[in-house]
Amino acid sequence: MKELLLSLALFLHRSPRYKFAKKFAKDLLFDANNVYKRYFDLTIIFLVVSSVLILIYEVKNPVPSWLDNYDIYVVSFIFAIEYLLRLWVHNDLSEMMIKEYNDSKFLNKEFSLYAVLKVGIIEKLKYMISPSAIVDILAILPAYRPLRILRVFILFRVFKLLRYTKSINQFVDVLVNKKFELLTLLFLLLFIVLTSGIAIYILEADVNKNIDTLFDGIYWAIVTISTVGYGDISPVTDVGRAISILIIVSGIAMISFVTSVIVSAFSERLNELKEYRIVEQMNKSKSFMIICGYGQMTKMFFRQKRKPLDNYVIMDSNIARVNAAKKDGYVAIHEDASSHKTLSRFDAEYCDITILCLTSSDVENIYITLNAKSISRNIKVIARVNDPETIDKFKYAGADEVLLPNLVANTMIYTAIRQPTMYKAIHAILTGKSIANIDEIHVHSTHAIVGKQIENLDFSSNKLLFIGIQRRGKFMFNPPKTEVVQAYDVLLVMGRKISLEYFKSLHEGDIHVKK
């Protein structure tokens, strides 16, 4: 038996098809970036909605049998498969078995199948009693025909939709934070309901024709304490009315207390929830920018933009500056960019992240740089350096670009004094504010100009000045006219913005598209 299971595990371990299937199922169920997940989710949502609609419709109208069968069997069947898939991918029994087997071989001890299976199966059972798994299994139950009462469980299918909303988790989260207050109130409520329910039963069961059982008493207590007051059961004796007065008053107090606890819990977390949303949104885009610090430099940076920047977030650990940024109309969150927790919330695997460290403190900038690089080398960091002596530290920390405001300004002044005419030209080019933009044309493999000679490109008729080609990291200035443009070249061209745009649009796209 042991051997058989072990060889089965080994077979599965070696089978690429099994692995692929498992990974596919996992991605389909959990990976937000999976292309099929969307369709899978939409299917589930459709099934849930249709089956609930059928349930409502059939209350007053006869339902054709095919629809009934669809509702009972097809939907349940698909849900059952989903349930099994989730259970299957929750953990990996065969992998655990092999690992344990290898470990015990390594340690020269006897391989115990029982221990592994126990751990694995307990893990599966733990999954089965988690709320979402219970909802899943209840959603399958209506398929059992003989018990028509199970039809009501179709409503549990609606709960499956909760998986697709993040707000419910946040709501639960907020409540969990106030567990102590809420539990205290709940116990108090229970106490009052039980005592007054029992009291009314003892006092009025004989005189009040509406109160027959203890359940009636408790039902009355709850209806009264919640200030709903249906009036189907009402006290008839003076003592009973006195109890009513007591529980109505305490009910009002308690309800307002509960409301205020929940409201305050939400308002405490509101900012956090908003920031969570911002981070989520960022992670959905392919590339974005995190700007650390909202000071002179950041303000200036935003004044530079010629086209609106869409994917960015400003992060500052000073709440006053965050509020200033928000007031200026920028997306800002109050977070400490030097903390690992903050930056690791951003998805560095799937997104191109650029971090600008623009705070006025070198220590903080270095820390943010290190922090970002420790999370992923893929994160691009541009750091501002104030003290020239710390440049080396930034290089060690892994900053992709460093920038000394003092040095940049000094060189500018220096150039302005040394070559005044040139300065004007260079400044115009650098700021891109005038007719002289220097721009890059990135040639991709399907670009129309690939394979063309430089002299056949209509630079001069488009009033552009061709400066050179950057190819594989090397720059060729003013290459010969017979030079042929290759894929992935970057052409450096100077000219007015409109000429550049026009030239780019002219040659964009594949080879077949010509003007």
Added chain:
Amino acid sequence: MSKNKIAIFGYGNHGKFIAKGLASDGFDVTIVESNKAFYEDAQTNGFNNVLFADVTKDSELKKMNLASFEQLVCVMDDEHLNVFLTLSLRSLFEDSYILSISDSLNVTKKLQMAGANKVIDLYEVSANKIYNLLDRPIATKLLEEFVHNEGAITFKEMLIPKHSFLDGMMAEDVDFSSYGILLVGMIDEELGHAFVFVTAGISHKLDSGDTIVCLGGKEELEAFEKLIAKKEM
């Protein structure tokens, strides 16, 4: 380069760098400081013309004969002092060219009101650089090399001499790239003393007295400068 006379006010963060660069380029640099430590620092770094003066006093500024300087550069570390100095200089010397450094938008505005001819904003230029790095990384890096004389390729201004073969030719008829250089723009004296880029799309006649700005390898540029002095090609 001609021996331009430049007065630099302040030998702090910025003054130090600028003074050193200009002095090595052959400029006649005079440093004015009101801080004793910086003043001594400038002297130990080998500058001959270092003046120690209280720049808030007009009488001391008047004594310096500042009108004879080509440019007055205000790069004091204290921004309040810098604005005050700019204002004093403008009121004393109406025709001088004053360049000031600023470290925020508000100061820039104040300096302009105080009468600075050119204000360079510390953060603006840096922020601009970041923007350019993100927007067009390769172009920015290359351009920087061109500007700062770091690589082989650089910009150069050339005056078209009298009787040059270029005199009277149209700019687009000259094949600059066959000389290994590119014409970026020119200061056309006929159109007023403004810098015009070749890409502006206007035809230009080259005349002697015009200044052309070319981009190219250092040797090619020098060779071309010699070449244009000749009458014939």
